[in-house]
Amino acid sequence: MKTFALLAVLLTGGLLIYGVEDMPGWGDPNSPPSLHVSPRYIEKTMEETDTPDMVTSVLADYRGYDTLGETTVIFTAGIACLLLLRRNRQ
Amino acid sequence: MIIEYENVIIKTVCRLLIPFIQLFSIYVIMHGHYSPGGGFQGGVILGASFILLVIAYGLEESRRRISLKALTIYACLGLFLYSGIGALCLLMGANYLDYGRLPLPISSIATIRAMGILGIEIGVGMAVMAIMISIFLAIASYETGGEDG
Amino acid sequence: MNTFQAQAAILIIMIPLMSSYAVPLIGWRWKGSAYFIALLAIAASLVCSLILLSSVLTQGTIHYHLGGWLPPWGIEYVIDPLNGFMGVVVCIISFLVTLSSKKSVEKELPEKKVRFYTIYLLLFTGLMGIVVTGDVFNLYVFLEIAALTAYTLIAIGKEEAPLASFKYIIMGTIGACFYLLGVGYLYMVTGSLNIADLAQLLPPLYRSKVVLTAMAFFVIGLSIKIGLFPLHVWLPDAYTSAPSAVSAFIGPLMTKVGCYVMIRVMFTVFKPYFSIELIPVTTILSWIAAVAMIVGSIFAIVQSDLKRMLSYSIVAQIGYIVLGVGLANRAGLTGALLHILNETFTIGCLFSVAGAIVYKLGTSDIYQFSNLFKRMPLTMAAFLMGAFSMVGIPPTCGFFSKLYLILGSIEARQWVFVAVILISTLLNVIYFFKVIEIAYFKPRQLATEKEKEILKVVYANGGTYEEIVKEAAPIGMNEVPLSMLIPILIMAAGILISGIFYFDIIAGVIQFAIPSSI
Amino acid sequence: MVDYVISKYNYWIYIVLMMIGFYGMMGKRNLMKKLIGMNIFQTAIILFFISIGVKKGGTLPVFMEGATRAADYVNPLPHVLMLTAIVVLVSTTGVALAVLLMIYRRYKTLEENEILRSIR
Numbered sequence: 001m002k003t004f005a006l007l008a009v010l011l012t013g014g015l016l017i018y019g020v021e022d023m024p025g026w027g028d029p030n031s032p033p034s035l036h037v038s039p040r041y042i043e044k045t046m047e048e049t050d051t052p053d054m055v056t057s058v059l060a061d062y063r064g065y066d067t068l069g070e071t072t073v074i075f076t077a078g079i080a081c082l083l084l085l086r087r088n089r090q
Numbered sequence: 091m092i093i094e095y096e097n098v099i100i101k102t103v104c105r106l107l108i109p110f111i112q113l114f115s116i117y118v119i120m121h122g123h124y125s126p127g128g129g130f131q132g133g134v135i136l137g138a139s140f141i142l143l144v145i146a147y148g149l150e151e152s153r154r155r156i157s158l159k160a161l162t163i164y165a166c167l168g169l170f171l172y173s174g175i176g177a178l179c180l181l182m183g184a185n186y187l188d189y190g191r192l193p194l195p196i197s198s199i200a201t202i203r204a205m206g207i208l209g210i211e212i213g214v215g216m217a218v219m220a221i222m223i224s225i226f227l228a229i230a231s232y233e234t235g236g237e238d239g
Numbered sequence: 240m241n242t243f244q245a246q247a248a249i250l251i252i253m254i255p256l257m258s259s260y261a262v263p264l265i266g267w268r269w270k271g272s273a274y275f276i277a278l279l280a281i282a283a284s285l286v287c288s289l290i291l292l293s294s295v296l297t298q299g300t301i302h303y304h305l306g307g308w309l310p311p312w313g314i315e316y317v318i319d320p321l322n323g324f325m326g327v328v329v330c331i332i333s334f335l336v337t338l339s340s341k342k343s344v345e346k347e348l349p350e351k352k353v354r355f356y357t358i359y360l361l362l363f364t365g366l367m368g369i370v371v372t373g374d375v376f377n378l379y380v381f382l383e384i385a386a387l388t389a390y391t392l393i394a395i396g397k398e399e400a401p402l403a404s405f406k407y408i409i410m411g412t413i414g415a416c417f418y419l420l421g422v423g424y425l426y427m428v429t430g431s432l433n434i435a436d437l438a439q440l441l442p443p444l445y446r447s448k449v450v451l452t453a454m455a456f457f458v459i460g461l462s463i464k465i466g467l468f469p470l471h472v473w474l475p476d477a478y479t480s481a482p483s484a485v486s487a488f489i490g491p492l493m494t495k496v497g498c499y500v501m502i503r504v505m506f507t508v509f510k511p512y513f514s515i516e517l518i519p520v521t522t523i524l525s526w527i528a529a530v531a532m533i534v535g536s537i538f539a540i541v542q543s544d545l546k547r548m549l550s551y552s553i554v555a556q557i558g559y560i561v562l563g564v565g566l567a568n569r570a571g572l573t574g575a576l577l578h579i580l581n582e583t584f585t586i587g588c589l590f591s592v593a594g595a596i597v598y599k600l601g602t603s604d605i606y607q608f609s610n611l612f613k614r615m616p617l618t619m620a621a622f623l624m625g626a627f628s629m630v631g632i633p634p635t636c637g638f639f640s641k642l643y644l645i646l647g648s649i650e651a652r653q654w655v656f657v658a659v660i661l662i663s664t665l666l667n668v669i670y671f672f673k674v675i676e677i678a679y680f681k682p683r684q685l686a687t688e689k690e691k692e693i694l695k696v697v698y699a700n701g702g703t704y705e706e707i708v709k710e711a712a713p714i715g716m717n718e719v720p721l722s723m724l725i726p727i728l729i730m731a732a733g734i735l736i737s738g739i740f741y742f743d744i745i746a747g748v749i750q751f752a753i754p755s756s757i
Numbered sequence: 758m759v760d761y762v763i764s765k766y767n768y769w770i771y772i773v774l775m776m777i778g779f780y781g782m783m784g785k786r787n788l789m790k791k792l793i794g795m796n797i798f799q800t801a802i803i804l805f806f807i808s809i810g811v812k813k814g815g816t817l818p819v820f821m822e823g824a825t826r827a828a829d830y831v832n833p834l835p836h837v838l839m840l841t842a843i844v845v846l847v848s849t850t851g852v853a854l855a856v857l858l859m860i861y862r863r864y865k866t867l868e869e870n871e872i873l874r875s876i877r
Contacts, residue, residue, distance in 0.1 A: 005783035008779070032428055032429055048200055052124055052820035056123055060210055066838075073848045074847070078165060079162070079354050079361075083351055084394055084855040085228040086158070176253070183242070186246075232862075401859040405788060416799060
């Protein structure tokens with residue numbers, strides 16, 4: 001079991017290291033994520049949502065639906081813990 | 091099982107700290123537009139203040155003050171606030187979560203959007219606070235064979 | 240009506256989601272209402288999905304911009320024929336399974352109904368959210384909703400359920416994290432999360448090592464999620480120990496939705512020529528699938544528990560679907576999609592029958608099934624129909640999906656796969672025949688505890704052997720309640736109908752659902 | 758070579774963390790340790806996402822007067838995605854802890870091989 005785990009870990013690590021070669025360097029201001037979608041969030045946040053904190057404006061407005069899903073995840077966890085651990089009064 | 095620990099220092103410090111923690115959590119929720127923060131962070135801080143209360147005063151005492159059923163209802167209401175704002179946008183003829191059409195007496199669409207964001211942050215804060223406490227209570231009171239109160 | 244049609248894409252998620260928040264609120268006062276809220280919400284979702292499918296087929300792909308933001312910036316729902324088809328399949332089966340769940344939930348989880356149905360609705364929401372979304376990260380969020388609810392629902396089952404659930408949590412998290420890592424890698428080289436946008440931005444980058452790694456992580460992660468052969472270890476334990484209502488719900492849907500995501504990633508996010516020619520993902524997958532078909536069936540033969548047998552049979556059936564995907568030609572994909580339809584009906588039907596048997600006998604041990612055909616004729620008729628479809632006997636849908644898979648293998652000149660499909664079919668016959676033999680031909684034994692109780696009473700009163708036999712026999716026909724029986728029969732009928740009208744289904748829906756560049 | 762290693766140091770850190778977490782999930786015998794491994798694993802992914810949002814010369818993504826160019830701020834999108842992923846991590850951990858409590862009550866241990874022995 002342990003050898004198998006070690007093998008799987010080394011394989012995954014090898015795959016990850018293989019992928020690093022073509023990645024943009026750390027803090028590269030010209031990497032694709034910095035150029036493609038995110039500039040609009042940064043430049044238009046005041047104009048479109050009147051919210052200086054871009055994380056909040058993306059979280060709650062541009063990608064607000066993800067946040068609904070995320071709140072639902074935590075709601076699920078809460079109800080799940082109650083379902084698993086509480087026993088109703090007989 | 092978390093039992094009440096007779097120690098004046100812990101109780102007094104908690105009693106002094108908890109209101110400030112709660113005030114800070116509300117600040118974090120409301121100030122999410124201008125600084126790092128928002129519904130999740132504020133909700134978690136608010137939940138942590140109640141958890142501190144439970145740790146200091148023991149499960150038995152806090153069971154009398156905090157009801158799991160009420161917490162579930164808070165969580166549902168918070169989520170209803172969130173999804174209800176979205177549904178209100180639907181009723182106003184826009185797409186889901188398109189806050190721009192919310193019926194608020196403000197002329198600028200961007201400001202209406204900011205108000206919509208505030209609304210959902212409050213909903214998220216309520217839900218996260220309630221859920222955090224109920225996860226903690228469910229796990230902490232399992233050994234005693236917790237029953238619904 | 241027109242606005243309703245335009246908003247159907249979001250209502251399909253919003254109705255069950257908001258209902259799941261309402262269940263604890265209303266269930267606080269009226270505990271019995273939980274089941275009806277769940278049923279109504281899923282029915283409403285079913286209506287929306289039918290409207291969506293019909294409007295997709297007549298007017299083309301539907302785009303719905305959440306929050307009114309245009310695609311690469313906001314989240315978008317895209318419904319094309321593939322989505323629409325999957326949505327309808329998921330909704331129909333969920334509706335039928337939910338309909339039949341009432342009695343068995345009342346029996347197995349009497350005090351937990353409200354929270355159970357909350358989680359149940361959230362699971363349905365998660366599955367539908369995966370199906371309709373057009374954004375890779377949004378897909379991850381709903382994948383996690385579906386996974387978390389599934390962990391929970393499995394953990395409330397009988398004896399070893401928590402352990403099986405924990406194993407599933409570990410494996411499922413690895414799968415989801417690999418998927419998330421794939422999303423991150425794609426995001427790093429393109430800067431986008433929208434599926435359509437990614438499909439446009441990726442082709443010049445196909446030689447990039449990052450994209451290759453991302454593809455590898457997508458495939459491994461999703462293979463864990465669907466329980467493809469060497470990564471299936473969590474699946475049988477989890478599905479066996481779950482409560483009956485849950486395994487009837489998760490069994491047919493969870494893995495199939497995972498297969499849908501796999502098709503979506505391989506043929507929509509990436510262009511088909513990347514998955515087929517540049518790196519041989521499809522070839523590797525089809526060989527793994529072939530092994531899965533054989534090994535899953537062999538494991539199924541040696542099981543003595545009906546639910547565990549069906550779980551291993553799911554592993555084999557996943558092999559069929561992935562084989563169809565891996566063949567990557569039109570006939571193969573048609574077979575795969577038809578098999579998804581057929582499989583949800585068949586597995587749903589068989590697991591519901593298993594639930595009905597557990598409801599009546601209190602056990603799913605195959606060797607206790609003697610004389611079951613006399614006692615529960617209608618349920619067992621449905622079981623027979625499911626078994627026929629699984630084996631692939633002509634009027635049922637299973638025959639046609641296997642036929643298309645064989646045609647696809649021939650078209651790809653892979654004769655080995657033809658042989659594998661035939662061998663796996665033979666193995667299917669063996670394990671289903673074992674059940675049928677015991678249930679039909681084996682003379683009755685004193686199977687259930689209840690009968691033993693009766694006999695003890697008779698024996699204690701000094702009854703003769705004849706009296707004992709007479710007392711034990713009366714359980715002549717003892718069907719499950721109608722609320723369980725009717726959905727099972729509808730599912731059995733669905734197997735037959737989808738078999739008879741297979742050509743209309745292919746001509747009307749499935750042929751549009753296959754990516755056009757294949 | 759050294760430049761190459763240094764310019765991508767964030768990736769090496771996350772890869773090592775991820776391998777540690779992955780080994781914990783797969784190789785450890787204690788269920789609690791598996792759960793801790795899972796947390797490390799997910800944290801590694803969070804670290805990875807955050808590190809791809811960094812821009813040299815960028816400040817935190819809160820709008821300030823006088824800085825309107827996109828290059829002035831770090832990329833906010835990975836932060837948003839990771840807020841979601843953190844919540845998912847917390848929720849999964851919560852459910853897993855609940856399940857572990859159930860396992861502990863049933864078998865009185867969290868060692869995998871002892872549990873398997875008691876089942877057989």
